[in-house]
Amino acid sequence: MRRLLAALVGVFTYAGIATAAEDQTCAVAAHLAEAEAPLPRVAAAIREARELSILVIGTSSSTLPGPGGAKLAFPARLEAALAAKLPGVAVRVAAEAIPRRSATDMVASFPSLLAARKPTLAIWQTGTFDAIRGIDTESFAVSLENGIRILHEAGADVVVMNPQFSPRTEAMIATAPYADTMRWVAIQQEVPLFDRSAVMRHWSELGTFDLYAQTKKLDTAAQVHDCIGQLLAQLIVQAAKPNGVASGDPR
Amino acid sequence: MQERATRDPSVPLPRPLAAPAPSARDLRLDFFRGLALWFIFLDHIPRNVVNWVTIRNYGFSDAAEVFVFISGYTAAFVYGGIMLKRGFLVSGARIWKRAWTVYVAQIFLFAVFMAEVSYVSRTFDNPLFLEEMNVFEFLRVPDVMLVQAFLLRYTPVFMDVLPLYIVLLLAFPAILWMLLNRPGLALAISVAVYAVSKAFGWNFPSYPSGGWFFNPLAWQLIFVFGAWCGTGGPARLGRVAQSRLLLWAAVAYLAFAFLIVLTWYFPALQVYLPRWLATAMYPIDKTNLDILRFLHFVALAVVVVRLVPADAPWLRSRLAWPAIVCGQHSLEIFCLGVFLSFAGHFAIVEISASVLAQVLISLTGVAIMIASASMFSWYKRSIEGKGPGPRPKSSGAASAGAEA
Numbered sequence: 016m017r018r019l020l021a022a023l024v025g026v027f028t029y030a031g032i033a034t035a036a037e038d039q040t041c042a043v044a045a046h047l048a049e050a051e052a053p054l055p056r057v058a059a060a061i062r063e064a065r066e067l068s069i070l071v072i073g074t075s076s077s078t079l080p081g082p083g084g085a086k087l088a089f090p091a092r093l094e095a096a097l098a099a100k101l102p103g104v105a106v107r108v109a110a111e112a113i114p115r116r117s118a119t120d121m122v123a124s125f126p127s128l129l130a131a132r133k134p135t136l137a138i139w140q141t142g143t144f145d146a147i148r149g150i151d152t153e154s155f156a157v158s159l160e161n162g163i164r165i166l167h168e169a170g171a172d173v174v175v176m177n178p179q180f181s182p183r184t185e186a187m188i189a190t191a192p193y194a195d196t197m198r199w200v201a202i203q204q205e206v207p208l209f210d211r212s213a214v215m216r217h218w219s220e221l222g223t224f225d226l227y228a229q230t231k232k233l234d235t236a237a238q239v240h241d242c243i244g245q246l247l248a249q250l251i252v253q254a255a256k257p258n259g260v261a262s263g264d265p266r
Numbered sequence: 267m268q269e270r271a272t273r274d275p276s277v278p279l280p281r282p283l284a285a286p287a288p289s290a291r292d293l294r295l296d297f298f299r300g301l302a303l304w305f306i307f308l309d310h311i312p313r314n315v316v317n318w319v320t321i322r323n324y325g326f327s328d329a330a331e332v333f334v335f336i337s338g339y340t341a342a343f344v345y346g347g348i349m350l351k352r353g354f355l356v357s358g359a360r361i362w363k364r365a366w367t368v369y370v371a372q373i374f375l376f377a378v379f380m381a382e383v384s385y386v387s388r389t390f391d392n393p394l395f396l397e398e399m400n401v402f403e404f405l406r407v408p409d410v411m412l413v414q415a416f417l418l419r420y421t422p423v424f425m426d427v428l429p430l431y432i433v434l435l436l437a438f439p440a441i442l443w444m445l446l447n448r449p450g451l452a453l454a455i456s457v458a459v460y461a462v463s464k465a466f467g468w469n470f471p472s473y474p475s476g477g478w479f480f481n482p483l484a485w486q487l488i489f490v491f492g493a494w495c496g497t498g499g500p501a502r503l504g505r506v507a508q509s510r511l512l513l514w515a516a517v518a519y520l521a522f523a524f525l526i527v528l529t530w531y532f533p534a535l536q537v538y539l540p541r542w543l544a545t546a547m548y549p550i551d552k553t554n555l556d557i558l559r560f561l562h563f564v565a566l567a568v569v570v571v572r573l574v575p576a577d578a579p580w581l582r583s584r585l586a587w588p589a590i591v592c593g594q595h596s597l598e599i600f601c602l603g604v605f606l607s608f609a610g611h612f613a614i615v616e617i618s619a620s621v622l623a624q625v626l627i628s629l630t631g632v633a634i635m636i637a638s639a640s641m642f643s644w645y646k647r648s649i650e651g652k653g654p655g656p657r658p659k660s661s662g663a664a665s666a667g668a669e670a
Contacts, residue, residue: 187386
């Protein structure tokens with residue numbers, strides 16, 4: 016009943032919004048995953064080098080537990096989706112998913128990480144642990160700005176990814192101020208944002224995925240990550256198109 | 267500005283302090299505070315379709331500003347009268363007793379919150395949300411967490427208004443004394459504390475890191491401003507407060523804020539927002555009471571005071587009564603509202619998130635608030651024999667000491 020009503024409301028609200036992702040399940044949130052800033056280094060790597068090296072830097076929500084978890088998580092799914100979208104380009108996606116790190120902790124690890132991996136694109140997932148710790152949003156914003164600057168200086172394009180939408184812990188973890196902070200920093204620093212909070216909330220409201228479930232099984236989690244990988248691939252390809260996003264204007 | 271060190275008996279008191287005029291209580295305060303209490307309840311249930319009605323969706327400020335301002339206004343009005351009649355010590359003691367009551371309420375709400383968190387932690391199991399499970403870590407050290415809660419350093423989400431109110435009440439005897447003796451100076455100090463704390467990033471520390479969600483050093487501005495108005499501040503401004511220019515400036519600012527807010531809900535409109543303006547405005551900080559929020563509240567107040575005269579007949583009608591009765595028992599209803607929003611959110615998350623359930627839960631919550639407030643009124647009137655709460659069509663003989 017809950018799903019049916021939610022789905023009905025969703026259909027009435029969002030009917031007619033054009034989507035571009037291949038998988039219709041994921042596509043209902045495609046309009047929330049539009050690139051709002053260009054990725055010039057990625058564009059050059061695709062055009063000239065015909066290879067693309069991506070590094071996902073994040074916490075435990077960038078991976079899934081268990082022996083097969085990493086293969087089902089969004090970094091691996093992103094690699095598959097990008098390879099399909101960019102025939103003839105060698106796409107490699109590595110992930111550095113270490114639990115329990117704030118944005119500041121991660122920035123401290125950037126210099127050595129970048130020297131070792133030299134990615135063309137860094138996807139920086141953060142915010143949840145900062146929210147759990149109640150870290151001041153202003154110092155969170157400063158860490159984001161520092162991190163983006165260091166990544167740019169190391170020659171990498173940046174996509175930032177904000178916290179997951181987790182309805183059952185919403186009264187305990189105030190992720191919204193951190194998700195918002197990431198939106199504004201992304202606009203001001205002119206880097207694309209993958210608005211994971213908004214995308215997952217939308218799926219939850221439409222009933223696409225049941226995020227309330229109590230389960231040990233990985234199936235829904237794997238589908239969610241697959242969809243995140245697909246939408247992320249769409250965002251990256253769009254941001255890397257020469258005329259996909261007007262450069263200089265983040266919108 | 268004319269300052270008075272000692273009160274000259276030939277100088278008439280500012281009107282709100284010319285106690286004990288029985289009809290002096292301004293029903294608009296009760297009405298709008300009641301409304302703010304409902305809005306706070308609705309806003310504290312995340313993903314509730316009904317909270318589209320609340321003012322935060324139409325401008326920069328929200329119900330928190332209304333609540334803190336009116337609390338300052340009525341506290342000054344009530345305790346100001348006591349301070350003038352019975353002196354600093356008696357009024358100070360009564361204000362601190364009030365602060366203690368609020369503190370006990372806060373600890374009670376914390377116990378309720380703990381019950382909810384403990385339940386969710388026992389039943390929360392999903393490989394997708396491994397990272398979010400870190401939030402339950404603190405349940406493993408209940409001693410630390412309880413002590414931090416007693417010290418008001420650990421405040422769960424949505425339980426952050428009362429700690430602010432406690433600090434404001436603790437400081438209020440001194441603030442009130444200043445306001446009664448040197449109102450201009452009191453306001454100047456308040457503005458200075460606001461500016462300095464902003465410049466240096468001062469806030470009260472919270473556990474495990476960061477600062478209070480409602481920074482008392484910033485939010486005192488709106489409370490003291492409310493208290494300044496409650497001790498006859500606007501009357502001292504003379505014609506400025508009444509001018510047409512101020513009204514139109516306020517209307518223009520409200521319209522501007524509304525247009526900006528539209529771009530939050532319709533991202534397609536963002537192209538019309540100039541970059542320089544976005545860079546200058548954002549982020550609009552709630553913790554430190556961004557000046558844009560403060561101005562938005564002041565503009566709202568200017569327009570509302572003009573649109574709704576204190577003697578508007580509808581304020582005494584049956585339709586206005588539910589909000590007024592809630593506003594007259596603000597502390598009780600506020601705490602009840604926090605409790606109801608926990609319960610409501612819990613029901614939405616754990617039982618049914620359908621739109622119908624959201625509407626039902628919202629309406630039930632507001633109905634419980636109204637029923638409880640009328641019960642409190644009845645108790646006060648019939649059992650404690652204190653002044654009658656204004657009933658519809660009554661002569662409005664509200665007791666000035668009813669509630670701060």
